[in-house]
Amino acid sequence: MLTSFIRTVLLLFFVILCLRLMGKRQIGQLQPSELVVTILLSQIAATPMQDNDIPMLNTVVSILALAGVEILLSALSMKSGTVRMLVDGSPIEVIADGKIDQNALKRLRYTIDDLLEGLRQKDIFDISQVQSAVAETNGGLSVQLKAGEQPLSVSQFGKDAAEPGVPAVLVKDGKPDQAALKSAGLDLDTLQKLLKRENAAVEQVFLLTLDATGKTFLVRKESLK
Amino acid sequence: MKGRVIAGILCVFLSFAVSLAGFLYVRMSCGELERACSSALAADTDEETFAACESLLKKWETRRDLFGALLKHTDVDELTRAFLLLETALENRDAGAARVILANTGALIRVIFFGERPDFENIF
Numbered sequence: 001m002l003t004s005f006i007r008t009v010l011l012l013f014f015v016i017l018c019l020r021l022m023g024k025r026q027i028g029q030l031q032p033s034e035l036v037v038t039i040l041l042s043q044i045a046a047t048p049m050q051d052n053d054i055p056m057l058n059t060v061v062s063i064l065a066l067a068g069v070e071i072l073l074s075a076l077s078m079k080s081g082t083v084r085m086l087v088d089g090s091p092i093e094v095i096a097d098g099k100i101d102q103n104a105l106k107r108l109r110y111t112i113d114d115l116l117e118g119l120r121q122k123d124i125f126d127i128s129q130v131q132s133a134v135a136e137t138n139g140g141l142s143v144q145l146k147a148g149e150q151p152l153s154v155s156q157f158g159k160d161a162a163e164p165g166v167p168a169v170l171v172k173d174g175k176p177d178q179a180a181l182k183s184a185g186l187d188l189d190t191l192q193k194l195l196k197r198e199n200a201a202v203e204q205v206f207l208l209t210l211d212a213t214g215k216t217f218l219v220r221k222e223s224l225k
Numbered sequence: 226m227k228g229r230v231i232a233g234i235l236c237v238f239l240s241f242a243v244s245l246a247g248f249l250y251v252r253m254s255c256g257e258l259e260r261a262c263s264s265a266l267a268a269d270t271d272e273e274t275f276a277a278c279e280s281l282l283k284k285w286e287t288r289r290d291l292f293g294a295l296l297k298h299t300d301v302d303e304l305t306r307a308f309l310l311l312e313t314a315l316e317n318r319d320a321g322a323a324r325v326i327l328a329n330t331g332a333l334i335r336v337i338f339f340g341e342r343p344d345f346e347n348i349f
Contacts, residue, residue, distance in 0.1 A: 021232055053298045057247065064240035071233025075226070 007056060008049045014060065015045045018067040022074075031088040031138055033077075037070040088137045095133035098146065108135055119143060165212035170194075171205045174221065184210055247295045248341060254288045255338040262331035271320035278315050278323055282308060300337045307333055 018041065022034075030038065044062045048054040077084040094104045094115060105115065118141035119127060129149040134142045154161040168184040169177055176191055194210075195202060198218050207219040261284055265277030285308050293301050307330040314323040340347065 018236075021229070021236070023229065055294055055296065055298070057243065057294050061240045061244045064236045064243075068233045068236030068238075068240060071229055072237065075230045075233065078226075 003052050004049060007052070010056070011045045011049055011059065014063065015041060018063055022067055022070055033073060033087045034070070037066055041066055091134045091136050091142075093132065093134050094141075095127075095130050098128070098131055100127075104135075110135065115141075163212075167209040167211040167217070169207070169209050171202060171208035173206060174203045176202055186210075248343070250291065251295055251341050252338065254292070255334050258284060258288070259331050259334045259338075262327045262334065266324055266327050266331070271318075274320050274323055275315055275318070278311055278327070281327075282312060282315075296337065296341070300340070303333060304330070304337070 019038075022037070041063060044059055044066070048056055048059045073083075073087060077087055092104050092108060094101055094108070094110065100112075100115070105112070115133070116127065118135075119125070119130065119133070122141065122143045124130060124143060124145070129145050130143055131146040132144040136142055168180045170180055170184065170186070170191060171177065176188065181187060181191060191202070194216060195205065195208070198216070200218065200220060204220055205218060206221045207217070209217045211217075258281065261277065261281040265274055265281055268274040268277050285304070289301070289305070292304070307326060311323060311326045311330065314320075314326055
């Protein structure tokens with residue numbers, strides 16, 4: 001039992017290390033080869049956690065080989081379009097110029113229900129609004145609306161809009177983020193002054209953000225029950 | 226990107242190197258243990274058999290830990306059991322039993338090694 005516990009902890013950290021090395025994306029964004037490797041990795045790691053008969057070295061070797069080959073395959077796919085096409089496939093246009101390509105749907109084994117579901121997930125409930133839709137290699141659907149259905153943008157009004165920027169997260173869970181303070185050109189004294197304006201101490205702050213216009217957003221810590 | 230590629234190459238190389246090193250060690254050690262079993266079996270007298278068995282048991286003791294890391298634990302347990310039986314036969318000065326155990330142990334070592342070889346049968 002103790003052996004199982006030690007193996008589980010060791011293998012968990014080892015798998016996390018390998019996944020970090022491979023630079024995994026979110027499950028929904030994985031290419032087919034990456035999905036295969038992720039599933040295989042989890043299976044290979046799980047078996048010796050439960051079966052003490054299998055030497056751990058076998059598992060380590062298998063995981064290292066998988067991770068290494070996947071990294072090299074990814075690198076090769078980046079360099080070569082042919083390899084990319086062979087390993088991951090190509091995106092396929094399922095709606096072109098507002099018309100559904102039924103042959104493409106058949107090739108992909110997509111039913112019309114799958115297509116409509118993909119559109120609904122993009123908040124599009126009326127297929128007639130779609131100019132173009134592409135089934136990506138990771139299984140997702142990319143959609144372009146018809147010109148008349150697209151939301152208006154500031155530039156279409158002939159106006160200039162200030163770039164919004166990303167608000168800096170200055171305090172998280174009572175602790176100041178030194179890197180964020182530095183990139184916002186602030187120091188701890190300035191932070192204290194900011195918090196004094198809000199009648200709060202750093203330890204009392206759950207979240208504090210500062211945007212490019214100098215506006216702050218503060219959430220105080222709640223006393224947990 | 227370059228760092229990741231180097232890491233990928235290292236991973237593949239390391240996994241291959243470790244598995245090759247493990248296989249070569251198992252091959253070498255199984256060969257030595259099997260030869261020791263055979264020479265113990267071929268001994269002319271009971272005393273020579275006992276001396277050869279003691280030497281074999283010492284060889285096994287030095288290899289047991291690494292075998293545990295490289296082979297399936299059920300295989301290592303079977304080998305451990307066989308050598309414990311040999312030890313018992315030695316303690317009882319039973320040359321006949323020792324020879325039977327030696328023959329079984331030699332066959333067991335051969336079977337275990339056959340299972341580790343990267344040949345057509347094992348791969349597929």
